[in-house]
Amino acid sequence: MNVRFQLNGKAVQAEVPARTTLADCIRHELRQTGTHVGCEHGVCGACTVIVNGAAVRSCLMLAVQADGAIVVTVEGLSDESKLSPLQAAFRKHHALQCGFCTPGMLTTAHAFLSEEPDADKARIREVLSGNLCRCTGYIAIVEAVYEARAAYRK
Numbered sequence: 001m002n003v004r005f006q007l008n009g010k011a012v013q014a015e016v017p018a019r020t021t022l023a024d025c026i027r028h029e030l031r032q033t034g035t036h037v038g039c040e041h042g043v044c045g046a047c048t049v050i051v052n053g054a055a056v057r058s059c060l061m062l063a064v065q066a067d068g069a070i071v072v073t074v075e076g077l078s079d080e081s082k083l084s085p086l087q088a089a090f091r092k093h094h095a096l097q098c099g100f101c102t103p104g105m106l107t108t109a110h111a112f113l114s115e116e117p118d119a120d121k122a123r124i125r126e127v128l129s130g131n132l133c134r135c136t137g138y139i140a141i142v143e144a145v146y147e148a149r150a151a152y153r154k
């Protein structure tokens with residue numbers, strides 16, 4: 001099936017079998033490999049991308065369901081010249097180690113802070129509870145997201 005959507009600000013299209021997940025389409029057809037695939041059944045959050053402003057698990061969404069949508073992956077969170085405030089906060093707080101979970105953490109946090117820039121730490125923990133990290137631990141990640149809130153206030 002032919003699927004067309006906007007990916008990180010650019011119009012893209014791919015010819016994929018109907019069963020292809022959005023994650024596989026983005027990674028294998030469109031060669032944007034920043035989106036990671038861990039559990040492949042909606043548990044780990046590594047594959048999180050932003051579809052029409054909402055954080056979604058791209059391993060649970062078919063590519064054809066994204067037809068006509070606006071999709072943002074970790075590659076689209078900043079321009080190539082510098083880190084976004086959220087990414088810079090992750091670096092400052094050492095909120096990553098191997099980095100496997102990081103694209104999903106960043107996309108989840110970006111969609112979340114865009115809606116709730118005044119969230120407290122309890123709310124941040126609640127929202128990030130669906131994203132698993134197996135090496136850094138969560139304290140530094142929560143600190144980074146907390147600090148980045150200022151950049152999302154209008």
Ligand code: FES
Nearest residue numbers: 038039040045059
């Ligand atoms: S790979 Fe999608 S939630 Fe784990």
Ligand code: FES
Nearest residue numbers: 097099101133134
């Ligand atoms: S930094 Fe390794 S899984 Fe989170």
